[in-house]
Amino acid sequence: DAMVIQNPRYQVTQFGKPVTLSCSQTLNHNVMYWYQQKSSQAPKLLFHYYDKDFNNEADTPDNFQSRRPNTSFCFLDIRSPGLGDAAMYLCATSRDRGAVGELFFGEGSRLTVL
Amino acid sequence: LAKTTQPISMDSYEGQEVNITCSHNNIATNDYITWYQQFPSQGPRFIIQGYKTKVTNEVASLFIPADRKSSTLSLPRVSLSDTAVYYCLVGDIRDDKIIFGKGTRLHILP
Numbered sequence: 001d002a003m004v005i006q007n008p009r010y011q012v013t014q015f016g017k018p019v020t021l022s023c024s025q026t027l028n029h030n031v032m033y034w035y036q037q038k039s040s041q042a043p044k045l046l047f048h049y050y051d052k053d054f055n056n057e058a059d060t061p062d063n064f065q066s067r068r069p070n071t072s073f074c075f076l077d078i079r080s081p082g083l084g085d086a087a088m089y090l091c092a093t094s095r096d097r098g099a100v101g102e103l104f105f106g107e108g109s110r111l112t113v114l
Numbered sequence: 115l116a117k118t119t120q121p122i123s124m125d126s127y128e129g130q131e132v133n134i135t136c137s138h139n140n141i142a143t144n145d146y147i148t149w150y151q152q153f154p155s156q157g158p159r160f161i162i163q164g165y166k167t168k169v170t171n172e173v174a175s176l177f178i179p180a181d182r183k184s185s186t187l188s189l190p191r192v193s194l195s196d197t198a199v200y201y202c203l204v205g206d207i208r209d210d211k212i213i214f215g216k217g218t219r220l221h222i223l224p
Contacts, residue, residue, distance in 0.1 A: 004157075033212065035214075041216075042201065042214040042215060042216055042217055043158065043214045044214075045211055045212065045213060045214075048210065050210070055210055057211070088155070090157045090158075091157075092157065092158075094212075096207075097207075097210050098205070098206065098207035098208060098209055098210070099145075099146065099148065099203060099204070099205025099206060099207070099209040099212050100146045100163070100205070100206060100207045101163075102148075102160040102163070103150070103158070103160060103212060104160075105156075105157025105158050105159065106157055107155075107156055107157055108155070108156065108157050110155070
């Protein structure tokens with residue numbers, strides 16, 4: 001059974017039309033991450049939550065926002081998508097913060113911007 | 115976080131053992147080494163993690179020399195389904211930022 005579920009798997013939007021991607025987890029993990037992955041590139045960390053503590057990467061554009069209303073759910077909001085925001089968006093969880101231990105990824109949400 | 119360097123791509127044949135080496139010259143005392151596998155259009159999947167010497171699980175082995183400045187992921191008897199990108203990560207429990215390097219694109223040929 002999937003433990004990290006992302007919806008939708010595929011999202012098509014128009015330039016400038018807001019988009020929300022969702023992530024849910026059944027692992028009860030404290031940490032949730034959002035990564036952006038463009039074609040043939042490595043995943044790029046956008047931000048993460050440790051419980052309700054939000055941590056934004058310095059180079060994450062203001063156009064990207066996130067919400068974590070409870071332990072199980074996390075949302076990625078792209079306020080005004082541009083063509084350069086077309087990518088796979090990956091959600092991941094871990095039991096605790098830090099680079100020791102396993103990250104559990106969802107299948108990803110692929111965003112197309114027309 | 116210690117910077118990692120891996121080969122951009124590798125080719126091998128079905129049934130062979132594949133070794134992918136990751137260089138991490140600036141690894142810190144408390145850093146662990148973790149490898150992930152990613153298939154196209156899927157999220158990365160944890161393969162193995164180690165601190166020193168050798169770690170083995172049902173999927174792979176991880177060899178770490180005494181100086182820990184490099185590590186080698188060993189995949190025994192690969193099949194076509196092992197074609198994927200393999201990422202080496204280095205970090206410790208204090209690292210909030212889990213950063214992926216460029217990875218190694220492994221092609222398994224029949």
